Amino acid sequence: MEQLIQQVASGLANGAIYACLALALVMIFVSTDHINFAQGELAMFSAYLVWQALAWGFNFWVALPVVALLSFLIGVSIERVILRPLHHAPVLSVVVVFIGLLAIFHSLAGAIWGHTIKAIPSPFPNFTFVGSGYIGPHQIGMIVVTVLLLVALFAFFRFTPLGLAMRAAAQNPASARLAGIRVDWMLALGWGLAAAIGAVAGSLVAPAVYLEPNMMASILLYGFAGALVGGISSPGGAVAGGFIVGVLENLIAYLGNLFEKITGVYIIGNGEKLTVALIIVITVLTLKPSGLFGRVSVKRV
Amino acid sequence: MATTTANGIADRERSRPALGRRYWLLGAVVLLALLPLLGGKTGLISNYGFLQLSLMIVYAIAVLGLILLTGFNGQISLGHGAFFAVGAYAAAVLIDQANWPYWATLPVAAMLCFVVGYLFGLPALRLEGHYLALATFALAVAVPQILKYRHFEWFTNGVQGINIFKPDPPFGVPLSADQWMYLVVLAVAVLMFWIARNLLDSRTGRALRAIRDHTMAASTMGINVAHYKTVVFGISALYTGVAGALHAIIFEFVAPDSFRFELSIAILVGAVVGGIASLPGAVIGGVFVQVIEKYADALTKKLTAAVNLPLDLEPWTIYGIALILLMYTMPMGIAGGLALLWRRLRGS
Numbered sequence: 001m002e003q004l005i006q007q008v009a010s011g012l013a014n015g016a017i018y019a020c021l022a023l024a025l026v027m028i029f030v031s032t033d034h035i036n037f038a039q040g041e042l043a044m045f046s047a048y049l050v051w052q053a054l055a056w057g058f059n060f061w062v063a064l065p066v067v068a069l070l071s072f073l074i075g076v077s078i079e080r081v082i083l084r085p086l087h088h089a090p091v092l093s094v095v096v097v098f099i100g101l102l103a104i105f106h107s108l109a110g111a112i113w114g115h116t117i118k119a120i121p122s123p124f125p126n127f128t129f130v131g132s133g134y135i136g137p138h139q140i141g142m143i144v145v146t147v148l149l150l151v152a153l154f155a156f157f158r159f160t161p162l163g164l165a166m167r168a169a170a171q172n173p174a175s176a177r178l179a180g181i182r183v184d185w186m187l188a189l190g191w192g193l194a195a196a197i198g199a200v201a202g203s204l205v206a207p208a209v210y211l212e213p214n215m216m217a218s219i220l221l222y223g224f225a226g227a228l229v230g231g232i233s234s235p236g237g238a239v240a241g242g243f244i245v246g247v248l249e250n251l252i253a254y255l256g257n258l259f260e261k262i263t264g265v266y267i268i269g270n271g272e273k274l275t276v277a278l279i280i281v282i283t284v285l286t287l288k289p290s291g292l293f294g295r296v297s298v299k300r301v
Numbered sequence: 302m303a304t305t306t307a308n309g310i311a312d313r314e315r316s317r318p319a320l321g322r323r324y325w326l327l328g329a330v331v332l333l334a335l336l337p338l339l340g341g342k343t344g345l346i347s348n349y350g351f352l353q354l355s356l357m358i359v360y361a362i363a364v365l366g367l368i369l370l371t372g373f374n375g376q377i378s379l380g381h382g383a384f385f386a387v388g389a390y391a392a393a394v395l396i397d398q399a400n401w402p403y404w405a406t407l408p409v410a411a412m413l414c415f416v417v418g419y420l421f422g423l424p425a426l427r428l429e430g431h432y433l434a435l436a437t438f439a440l441a442v443a444v445p446q447i448l449k450y451r452h453f454e455w456f457t458n459g460v461q462g463i464n465i466f467k468p469d470p471p472f473g474v475p476l477s478a479d480q481w482m483y484l485v486v487l488a489v490a491v492l493m494f495w496i497a498r499n500l501l502d503s504r505t506g507r508a509l510r511a512i513r514d515h516t517m518a519a520s521t522m523g524i525n526v527a528h529y530k531t532v533v534f535g536i537s538a539l540y541t542g543v544a545g546a547l548h549a550i551i552f553e554f555v556a557p558d559s560f561r562f563e564l565s566i567a568i569l570v571g572a573v574v575g576g577i578a579s580l581p582g583a584v585i586g587g588v589f590v591q592v593i594e595k596y597a598d599a600l601t602k603k604l605t606a607a608v609n610l611p612l613d614l615e616p617w618t619i620y621g622i623a624l625i626l627l628m629y630t631m632p633m634g635i636a637g638g639l640a641l642l643w644r645r646l647r648g649s
Binding site for chain 2: 033034035037082085086089091092093094095096097099100101102103104106107108110111217218221224225228266271272273274275277278281282285286289
């Protein structure tokens with residue numbers, strides 16, 4: 001039982017990261033209908049920027065906002081410079097450009113910082129509390145920061161004029177343009193926000209998994225799975241999906257271990273985490289593409 | 302739908318070549334087939350050189366598989382490395398465990414990959430565009446883990462992979478093993494390109510392109526969309542799988558980590574750089590992938606020395622830049638660009 005709670009708790013902590021990434025993916029999907037395959041590598045790049053700032057002697061909590069801002073600018077300029085000309089391009093061109101971005105950021109991180117594993121120390125104080133046995137301080141910190149981020153985003157979209165304009169631009173670009181909203185810039189802002197959220201996710205997960213250019217591949221896959229489970233057109237759903245997938249990931253491994261202990265037959269364990277994500281992705285896509293909370297898209301014939 | 306605008310060009314280009322061009326093609330193949338005599342015996346091309354040539358041809362076959370699916374049927378795949386892996390493992394396991402001769406493993410690898418591709422094509426039927434890209438992306442990322450699965454270990458040998466040995470030429474043919482395998486690979490490639498061309502020129506090929514250009518119109522014309530889409534997924538996987546099997550044989554080694562996401566990207570890069578809806582494009586793509594993989598280091602060293610760049614660029618940087626630049630300048634790849642240039646020069 002204790003182990004089960006432990007697994008769920010660390011699943012929630014991982015889920016926080018998946019939720020961040022899923023949210024970043026959804027932000028871009030809602031406004032442009034693109035699935036950003038480079039999201040994970042962007043987050044990884046931001047995490048390296050944080051590492052660099054730490055190496056220069058800055059405090060983590062100073063470095064993180066600065067890097068998030070920098071990532072925001074990178075995101076905006078990617079949208080303005082690289083993706084702008086592709087607004088009406090066929091899907092294949094867009095996918096190929098995303099893969100190109102993925103390759104560039106991946107290899108740039110390797111070229112600048114090398115392929116040796118680097119560690120980022122956890123920015124959270126090491127304190128003990130009720131339930132310390134179940135969950136570590138860094139995991140609590142990940143969940144808390146994620147929730148704060150989500151609340152801030154929610155407030156931004158719900159209560160500020162700019163947030164309203166961005167929602168309008170995503171929902172109905174033509175009418176939004178008629179109402180005087182600069183839709184193109186709203187898309188770029190969406191990209192910037194997504195990159196900034198990714199930066200937070202990347203630098204929070206780096207202390208848990210170590211920093212290296214490949215660190216994001218599996219995390220991105222779970223981010224995709226989370227976004228799909230929640231519904232890739234729904235920001236709230238994506239967050240819920242991220243947490244669900246995080247818990248599911250750990251539970252499946254836990255149940256696999258339990259099953260092996262009881263019957264002696266190995267079916268599934270930690271080594272199959274990516275396969276589990278693959279199965280989740282394909283199952284959701286084929287059985288319920290709109291996810292749990294997404295809007296069902298209807299094709300006009 | 303993915304390539305509608307530019308495909309008018311590609312299709313016209315692909316109609317049966319004039320007699321002159323057919324002789325050129327035949328001449329080129331004969332020349333390539335004589336290379337072991339011309340280059341190998343005179344020492345111009347080393348065994349290592351033949352290995353490189355074979356790898357280029359192997360990648361060309363793999364790229365051809367993706368082109369059939371994406372270029373001619375409009376289904377995007379970011380996960381063709383998976384089928385490459387299935388083919389490679391099929392060949393390696395049969396040679397290692399069952400002592401099969403290498404040539405007999407090729408048809409088995411082909412059939413197996415056709416079945417796997419066909420099965421993956423079934424859920425893919427419900428997915429379009431970005432979603433299909435996402436599903437195949439997930440497949441590509443998960444492949445190494447699936448290959449390491451504990452219950453497969455008794456035949457895949459787990460993380461260690463499988464060592465096999467390059468076959469010697471039969472009947473005492475006076476060629477080195479590399480030269481012989483080069484000829485085998487070349488023969489398989491010629492056969493598979495020939496089949497692909499005939500397939501695309503047939504009723505099936507027209508159906509595939511009709512589905513790509515306008516699925517609904519195609520289905521109104523009585524084309525069984527689901528049938529063609531799944532079958533072409535199988536055929537595409539078959540091509541890439543045969544490439545994988547050949548790769549395993551000439552490389553003498555398979556291991557889960559040779560089939561990471563990078564491989565799927567390399568195949569995609571080949572298809573995009575060569576020309577997504579063009580058979581000659583597959584050849585250009587295959588050569589490009591192998592050349593970049595081999596010479597990116599040397600190239601970037603020269604570059605960094607010339608302009609004093611403070612970092613070592615990697616093959617992936619070149620891949621990424623090539624992908625993005627090509628999308629803006631030549632969306633139909635090098636083959637498409639050359640065809641366009643040729644037509645302009647002819648003034649038609």
